[in-house]
Amino acid sequence: MRGPAAPPPQPGWALKAATAVVYAAILAWSVFSRGPEGLQAVAMLALGYAVILGLIVFAALAFFSLWRRFRTPRNRARVMLGLGVFLLAAVVPPFAEHNDDNRQRDIANAEIRKAIDTLRQQAAGGSGAPEDVPAIDPAPRASGPYGEMERVMKTVAGARLAQHRAYLQELQEIGLPRLFDARRLARDTGLIESRLILEQAERLVPGYRRQSLDVLNGMPALVRSLTIADAEKDKILAALQTSNAASNAKLTRLWDLESQILREFGQMITLLDDNRQYWYADKNELMFGRDGDLRRFRQHQESVSRMVGEQEQLGVQSLAAVPQAPLR
Structure with missing residues (x-):
């Protein structure tokens, strides 16, 4: 067994x-x-x-x-x-x-969203102070192709913010934010200083208009420099080409409005100059002796407010010039 x-x-x-x-x-x-x-x-x-x-x-x-x-x-x-x-x-x-x-795609998308949100905040008005306009470091946090796309997007956003900051800085230096300061106006004999401020501001507009359009029109070259697949480049370039005409038109309109606002300011200064004896400065306020002058001054203010509102809307819309679809 x-x-x-x-x-x-x-x-x-x-x-x-x-x-x-x-x-x-x-x-x-x-x-x-x-x-x-x-x-x-x-x-x-x-x-x-x-x-x-x-x-x-x-x-x-x-x-x-x-x-x-x-x-x-x-x-x-x-x-x-x-x-x-x-x-x-x-x-x-x-x-x-x-x-x-x-993970790199998610990092790049998050960084691009932050840059776009920063641009959107400035386009929606911001504080108007150059020191409050943030800088964007173009160095990517993501690596590889997604890092390349992040770098380009942050470069474009940073360039637009840098131009905006420089423009506000020059306006501040020539005194435009204080143009309608009541005490300054009261001291400005013949409003000569006021007209000089406006003249200097108007000379700034063409240069900054050209710079902003150059950044927009330079995006295709930046995209072509990316080390990503040609198919991805072609998709981005096609999106840019589709939106290019509309984006240029919006940006041009934005700067046209800037010129119109400055001209409206000029009309307000002319109104004050022509009726110098009927207004005075009471601390930080302009006081008008005639209702008609006050009404006309407020009409100019309302026109400026409408144009500023349109500028803000166009500024947000012009972000369509930047491809914002999440990277895939």
């Missing part, structure tokens, strides 16, 4: 430990490469990936069980270890690359 059958070979501690380490590494990398926030997110991801790993292992063991030699506990452990090593070597690297690609 035969004795009792020998027990099937069991996996040794080294095999068990190696298998546990490999699968723990796969699970940990799978979870934390997604950048979960909070313990609940970590737990949910860990559970999900554990189920997926379990199904993969179950399928592999079921397949190898077709051969008798792989039905022993030790050989099953070997199959699991081999599968784990295969997953680490063959699946994790490309998945890691894809995951990093997604």
Whole structure:
């Protein structure tokens, strides 16, 4: 008679430990490469990936069980270890690359949104003080092709903000923000200083108009310099070409309004000059002795307010000149 059958070979501690380490590494990398926030997110991801790993292992063991030699506990452990090593070597690297690609895209999109939001705040009025116009560092936080796109977008946004800051600075230096300061007007004999301020401001407009259009029209060259796929370049260039005429028209209209506002200011100064004896400065306020003069002055103010409102709307709309669709 035969004795009792020998027990099937069991996996040794080294095999068990190696298998546990490999699968723990796969699970940990799978979870934390997604950048979960909070313990609940970590737990949910860990559970999900554990189920997926379990199904993969179950399928592999079921397949190898077709051969008798792989039905022993030790050989099953070997199959699991081999599968784990295969997953680490063959699946994790490309998945890691894809995951990093997604992460760089998200970083670039977030940085581009911040730059666009900064532009939008300035286009919607801002404080009007040059020192309050922020600077944008064009250095990308993302890497690779997404970092290149981020760099171009931040370069364009930074250039537009720098021009806006420089324009406000020059207006401040020539005294335009204080043009209708009541005390200054009261001291301005013949309103000569006021007319000089307006004349200097009007001379600034053509140069800054040209600079802003140059930035807009220079975007295609920046896009062509990107180290991204030609197909992506073509899509961006097509979007720019589609919006170029409208964007140029809006930007031109914005500067036309700037000239009209300055001319409206000139009419207000003329009104004050022609009726000098009927108004005076009471601390920081202009006081009019005749209702007709006050009414005409307020009409000019309302015209300026309407044009400024249109400028702000055009400024926001002109952001369409910058491709804002999320990078994919």
